[in-house]
Amino acid sequence: MGAAPTYRGHFGAPQAERLLWRAGFGPRKGEAEALAKLGLDGAVHALLNPGFERLVGPKPHDSKGRPLAPYDAWGHDHCWWLDRMVRTSRPLVERMALVWHDWFATSNAGVGSQKLMLEQNELFRKHGLGRFDRLLVEVTANPAMLLWLNGTENTKDAPNENYAREMMELFTLGADRGAYTEHDVREQARSLTGWTNRWSSRRGDYDFHFDETRHDTGVKTVFRTSGRYEWRDACRLCLSHPKHASFFVQKLWSYFVPVPPDAPTQRALEAAYRSGYEIKPVLEIVLRHPVLYDGPRMTKPPVVHVAGLLRRIGAGITTDAWAWIGSLSGQQLFYPPNVAGWDDTRWLDTATWRGRWIGVSQLLYDRRLDPSKAKHTADAQTVLQRALGFWNHPALSERTQALLLRFAQSALSDAGSQRWKQVQYPVLVENALRHLIAMSPDLQTT
Amino acid sequence: MSCDECSRADVLRAVAGRGLPAIEPGMPAPAGTGLTRRSFVARSLGLALAVYGAGRLGLFEEGIAAAAAAPQQPILVTVFLQGGADALSLLYPDGDPLYRKLRPHLAVSGGTVFVEDARLSWHPALAPLAQLHGEGKVTVLPAVGYDHPDQSHFTSRHFWEVGATDTRLLTGWLGRYLDAAGTPDNPLQGLSLTGSLEPTLATAKVPVAAIDGPDQYDFWSPGVWGEVEQRMLDAIGLLGHTGGSDPAMRTAAFVAAQADTLRRQLEPFAGDKLTSAVAYPAGTDSFPKRLQGLAAMIAAGLPLRCVALEATGEYDTHAAQVSALGPALTTTAASLYAFQRDLEARGVADRVLTLVWSEFGRRAKENGSGGTDHGAAGTAFLIGTRAAGVQVGEFPGLATGLDVDGNLKATSDFRGVYAALLEQWLAFDAERVLPNASSFARPTLVK
Numbered sequence: 001m002g003a004a005p006t007y008r009g010h011f012g013a014p015q016a017e018r019l020l021w022r023a024g025f026g027p028r029k030g031e032a033e034a035l036a037k038l039g040l041d042g043a044v045h046a047l048l049n050p051g052f053e054r055l056v057g058p059k060p061h062d063s064k065g066r067p068l069a070p071y072d073a074w075g076h077d078h079c080w081w082l083d084r085m086v087r088t089s090r091p092l093v094e095r096m097a098l099v100w101h102d103w104f105a106t107s108n109a110g111v112g113s114q115k116l117m118l119e120q121n122e123l124f125r126k127h128g129l130g131r132f133d134r135l136l137v138e139v140t141a142n143p144a145m146l147l148w149l150n151g152t153e154n155t156k157d158a159p160n161e162n163y164a165r166e167m168m169e170l171f172t173l174g175a176d177r178g179a180y181t182e183h184d185v186r187e188q189a190r191s192l193t194g195w196t197n198r199w200s201s202r203r204g205d206y207d208f209h210f211d212e213t214r215h216d217t218g219v220k221t222v223f224r225t226s227g228r229y230e231w232r233d234a235c236r237l238c239l240s241h242p243k244h245a246s247f248f249v250q251k252l253w254s255y256f257v258p259v260p261p262d263a264p265t266q267r268a269l270e271a272a273y274r275s276g277y278e279i280k281p282v283l284e285i286v287l288r289h290p291v292l293y294d295g296p297r298m299t300k301p302p303v304v305h306v307a308g309l310l311r312r313i314g315a316g317i318t319t320d321a322w323a324w325i326g327s328l329s330g331q332q333l334f335y336p337p338n339v340a341g342w343d344d345t346r347w348l349d350t351a352t353w354r355g356r357w358i359g360v361s362q363l364l365y366d367r368r369l370d371p372s373k374a375k376h377t378a379d380a381q382t383v384l385q386r387a388l389g390f391w392n393h394p395a396l397s398e399r400t401q402a403l404l405l406r407f408a409q410s411a412l413s414d415a416g417s418q419r420w421k422q423v424q425y426p427v428l429v430e431n432a433l434r435h436l437i438a439m440s441p442d443l444q445t446t
Numbered sequence: 447m448s449c450d451e452c453s454r455a456d457v458l459r460a461v462a463g464r465g466l467p468a469i470e471p472g473m474p475a476p477a478g479t480g481l482t483r484r485s486f487v488a489r490s491l492g493l494a495l496a497v498y499g500a501g502r503l504g505l506f507e508e509g510i511a512a513a514a515a516a517p518q519q520p521i522l523v524t525v526f527l528q529g530g531a532d533a534l535s536l537l538y539p540d541g542d543p544l545y546r547k548l549r550p551h552l553a554v555s556g557g558t559v560f561v562e563d564a565r566l567s568w569h570p571a572l573a574p575l576a577q578l579h580g581e582g583k584v585t586v587l588p589a590v591g592y593d594h595p596d597q598s599h600f601t602s603r604h605f606w607e608v609g610a611t612d613t614r615l616l617t618g619w620l621g622r623y624l625d626a627a628g629t630p631d632n633p634l635q636g637l638s639l640t641g642s643l644e645p646t647l648a649t650a651k652v653p654v655a656a657i658d659g660p661d662q663y664d665f666w667s668p669g670v671w672g673e674v675e676q677r678m679l680d681a682i683g684l685l686g687h688t689g690g691s692d693p694a695m696r697t698a699a700f701v702a703a704q705a706d707t708l709r710r711q712l713e714p715f716a717g718d719k720l721t722s723a724v725a726y727p728a729g730t731d732s733f734p735k736r737l738q739g740l741a742a743m744i745a746a747g748l749p750l751r752c753v754a755l756e757a758t759g760e761y762d763t764h765a766a767q768v769s770a771l772g773p774a775l776t777t778t779a780a781s782l783y784a785f786q787r788d789l790e791a792r793g794v795a796d797r798v799l800t801l802v803w804s805e806f807g808r809r810a811k812e813n814g815s816g817g818t819d820h821g822a823a824g825t826a827f828l829i830g831t832r833a834a835g836v837q838v839g840e841f842p843g844l845a846t847g848l849d850v851d852g853n854l855k856a857t858s859d860f861r862g863v864y865a866a867l868l869e870q871w872l873a874f875d876a877e878r879v880l881p882n883a884s885s886f887a888r889p890t891l892v893k
Contacts, residue, residue: 052604162598175664176614214690330642338600348701349643350633350663350708351656357665357705397695403684411677431669432678437464441688 005267007290011040014395015293021300021446022256022433023047023287024091026308028056029392044287048129048280050090057087057295058316065207068320071115072432075323078106078333081121082326083317085307087364096128097121098179098303099255103342104139104171106148108334113144117334120144130250133277136171136235143197143208148164149339151195152208156216164188164234166339172238175302179243180223187220188237239277245270247281254344258298297445299347302329306359309438312392313367328355348444360438368431371424378426380408387433396442404436456571458554520871521744523753523800524646525782529762530599532818533807533825533854534570535771537588537841543566544844548811551769552818558876562586571775574783575827582835583786585828585891589842590863593675594820595806595849599762603805607645608866610881619864620752623872628751633704635751636710639736644754653700655708657733660715660739663708678786682706687780711748715739719736723791726784727777733758734781736751741785745792751872761804765815786829799871799892800829800873801863807854810844822853826863828891838863862886 016035020027027035035043036046041085058082060068062076070080085094108117120142127135139145140163146152149163165185173179192213197208210231213430218228222237229237238244249269253261265285272281281365286292300308303326310316326332330352336342339367365391378386384405388394396404411429437443538554539545542565546553560566566588578584592611596602603609609619619627620636628635628650636654638645643656656805657663670678679712686703689696722742726734736755736786744750758781759774782800789795807824823842828834839858841847849855865876865883870892 297692299694299698326643346643346648348698349654349656350640350701350705351638351658353701353705354657354663354665361667365668371669397688397690399690400685400688401683403688407677407681407684411674414673414677425674428670428672430673432667432674432681435667435670436678436681436685439682439702440685441695441702444693444698445694 002345004265004285004288005290007040007261007293009290009293011043012036013179016043016430017395018293018446019043019047019287020091021304021308022292022298023283024095024416025085025232025304026311026446029314033149040288040363044284046289047092048284050093052369053093054089055084055087056089057314058318060317063319063321068317070118073320077117078323078326079317080118081333082094082307082322083301085303085312086316091262092283093125093128093167094217095304096283097124098301099126100124102255102336102341104145104252105336105339106334107336108144108415109337110148111144112147114124114334116144116147116205121334126138129283131277132273132279133235133239136167136239137232138230139171140167140192140235141208141210143205143422146195146197146208147205151192152197154189154193154195155214156190156193159186159189159193161185164192167192167234168238170340172244173241174243174247174251177243179241179247184222187222187229188234190216190218190220190229191222191234194231195327239377245273249273250338252282253286257289257291258296259291260273261289261291267376299344299445301342301344301347302326302331302352302356302359303333305329305356305444306363309363309391309443312394313404314391315363319362322359324357325359325362330355353439357435357445358438360435363438364431364434369427371427374423374427377422380412380429381404383408383426383430384433387430387437389428390434391437391443394437394443396437396440400440404433404440407436449702467497485567509865518747518797519749519751520873521753521798521800522867522871523740523755523798524620524644525778525800525802526644526646526756527759527761527778527802527804528603529760529804530806530820531761531804531824532763532767532771532806533589533768533821533823534810534818536569536775536825537566537586538569539565539841539844540567543548544842548844550812551816552812560586563841564586566841566842569771569775571772572779574779576828578783578786578829579835583829583833585833585835587826587828587836587838587863589807589839589856589857590803590860591806591823591824591827591849591853591854592859592861593856595853596858597806597820597822597851597853599820601807604645606803606860609879612881615881616648617650618644618646618648619879620645621654623655623868623874625649625651626878627872627874632749633708634749637649637753639740639751639753639755643758645752647752653704655704657708657712658737660712660743661735663712665705665709668873679706679709682709710815714746715742722788724784724788726788727780729777731758731781733777733779734784737781737785740787741788741792741794744789744794744798748865757802761810763817764813764819765817767812767817780827790831793832799828799833799867801867802827803860810848810852810854822849822851823856824854826860828863828867832892834893835891837889838891858889859886862888863891866891868875 013032017032068076150160156162415425557567608615631654633655637658638644641658683706689699758777808818808821866888868876
């Protein structure tokens with residue numbers, strides 16, 4: 001096994017910041033500098049081995065100051081997780097939970113229970129940096145997933161292929177790679193029969209269990225092997241398939257790097273994974289890879305953008321508006337658009353861009369500066385530096401800085417010779433600059 | 447287990463209604479809640495065009511101005527009934543002896559007879575469409591679908607959106623049409639009026655736009671007003687110039703530029719008073735408001751070519767079908783009727799055809815929960831003064847017209863419908879848009 005390439009350049013605060021964005025939700029004040037001091041090896045090790053979770057910062061509440069009710073109140077599920085992303089001391093654990101939520105994309109639109117969705121979410125946190133074989137088994141028997149992909153409607157008399165197909169197509173092997181046939185789909189569906197649950201109008205769906213009498217006990221032939229397979233065998237057969245490792249590492253890589261791995265990297269990733277379905281060794285290669293630091297930028301998913309802005313200024317969740325803002329921005333947590341998850345190549349369009357704008361409005365509302373309290377004039381460069389300081393001085397390209405400065409200069413020149421405008425406009429411009437900085441392509445991407 | 451999807455969905459809706467968030471002072475309304483939706487001011491063509499000339503930077507202004515000044519193009523509007531609308535209720539086979547046997551609790555009654563096939567009657571809620579049909583402005587497809595029907599919402603909807611029974615296609619059928627026939631500088635050529643991009647319009651090359659409604663595309667920032675606010679709005683266009691060489695940065699800048707252009711284009715539609723010659727259904731539902739805005743945009747000469755909307759209602763009626771379907775169809779049909787009359791009153795009706803579709807119909811035999819399960823062939827309508835107004839595909843009958851799963855068999859293919867619309871309405875070669883287009887018969891859809 002050849003070793004994968006490792007980043008050898010300078011590992012300073014900018015590199016540490018990019019690592020924190022790709023493997024988390026961006027830095028809090030001083031975090032990038034502190035991580036840079038550990039060096040690349042130390043930084044990656046710290047992210048992969050974060051220890052116990054500490055939640056740092058103000059506790060979340062809704063717009064009326066009440067605690068969140070994530071099992072019950074509409075949108076509080078989204079806000080509850082967003083808060084975790086903002087306050088966690090284990091950003092990679094939460095980021096991986098987001099990866100698995102997208103990978104095993106289950107929508108509450110088909111499940112109808114925030115409680116079941118959050119229980120599934122806990123699996124992604126518990127196994128997110130562990131072993132994929134265990135995660136797959138847990139997800140296969142998970143109530144939210146059983147409802148979402150009709151696992152409880154899959155019986156020996158009326159097989160339902162939904163989970164069997166997606167397990168191979170989206171979760172373990174990939175479509176159009178010659179890994180499985182339609183016959184394999186039907187046979188895997190038979191292996192997966194037997195799950196059921198009860199329902200009542202008061203409790204909703206409950207009591208999920210395997211019922212032997214609903215299970216097809218016959219011999220199945222999958223990937224040219226035969227046996228009296230059941231659901232654990234269905235998982236095992238996918239995991240031991242020769243085309244699983246290549247699919248797995250490519251898909252995982254794609255969440256962190258926008259261009260495919262080269263051949264030596266691909267081989268190293270597969271070798272790391274094959275040793276025992278461990279997720280961490282694969283991530284270690286990804287997070288140490290030169291292309292993560294030198295390569296092209298990625299668009300931040302909407303919740304990552306928002307969580308990162310909140311982390312930057314040390315703010316917490318003070319409204320449940322984040323749920324509908326997430327929806328306007330194209331990412332309401334627990335409601336992926338379909339079983340294939342969110343389309344990471346299409347985060348931005350004119351509607352979702354406006355959704356992000358509204359999110360920034362929400363964040364800035366309580367922090368807006370009052371122009372009537374201003375006493376002094378200020379020039380464009382000063383105002384720009386103040387607005388950058390509000391966001392803790394994010395790195396902006398020279399081009400972006402020049403355009404923002406041009407905006408500030410023209411807006412301030414509108415004041416003309418009127419004294420009140422000369423005093424108040426710098427404040428209005430500073431408010432506007434905070435908004436424009438957060439919406440700049442520099443902060444939408446990382 | 448015996449629980450049905452729909453009661454769970456009902457519970458969810460109830461919770462969603464209760465839990466909607468409070469609006470902060472000055473915040474724009476969230477999509478879909480209708481809390482503070484403003485109505486439109488439909489201004490003159492001159493004013494709308496003046497917006498194009500007023501901007502300082504927009505990347506697309508010249509393209510849009512050129513497109514708006516060019517000879518006016520036909521417009522295709524698509525309206526999606528989400529969830530699989532029940533064909534056997536929309537045009538119900540009152541004259542089929544099996545109907546009441548299969549639908550003992552759900553059989554519809556009280557509608558007028560469909561004159562092209564007396565076995566069928568219009569759902570009473572569709573009376574406005576029946577009236578337009580009587581004027582020769584509605585083509586009815588009573589059983590439209592495709593071979594080997596897929597009963598998954600996701601898959602079947604995807605097939606209709608991409609215009610092929612191919613799960614791998616990523617661009618919409620109208621998106622591919624715009625890639626081939628559109629321009630690189632006019633995002634309004636493909637307009638999604640649902641708050642996010644409808645996959646039907648997904649392109650690979652040219653820009654398209656997604657908005658919640660023409661009066662909903664404003665940008666507000668706390669503590670910014672007056673001259674500075676105007677400068678800030680212009681600066682959104684400046685962000686469009688920040689891209690540089692990185693692909694993700696370029697995309698983010700490109701979308702900022704699109705947002706800037708769109709805001710300028712839609713500026714005349716942000717206002718407080720509505721002037722429309724036609725009454726649309728009242729209330730908070732977004733569908734009639736979006737159609738009303740669309741009519742105003744078309745009349746104002748905005749260079750639209752393909753527009754996608756979703757109708758009022760949720761048509762996945764696994765349970766409580768009667769109480770769910772009536773109100774949804776009532777608002778949908780009344781809105782489509784008002785839209786048609788509005789276009790006629792504004793003198794632009796000959797430029798617009800509206801295709802109403804759903805991903806599939808529903809099982810002929812009702813289920814045990816007062817509803818129906820996923821089926822195969824469904825109903826589609828094509829509405830407009832230029833619609834041929836002649837039924838496409840016969841109603842197959844319940845005695846011999848059901849497949850092995852008990853679902854209505856298709857007597858027309860949606861890909862043939864798309865090919866006909868491309869060729870007869872948009873005057874474009876369907877072979878360049880639809881895979882294997884030559885294998886589908888084209889019905890006559892346009893007169």
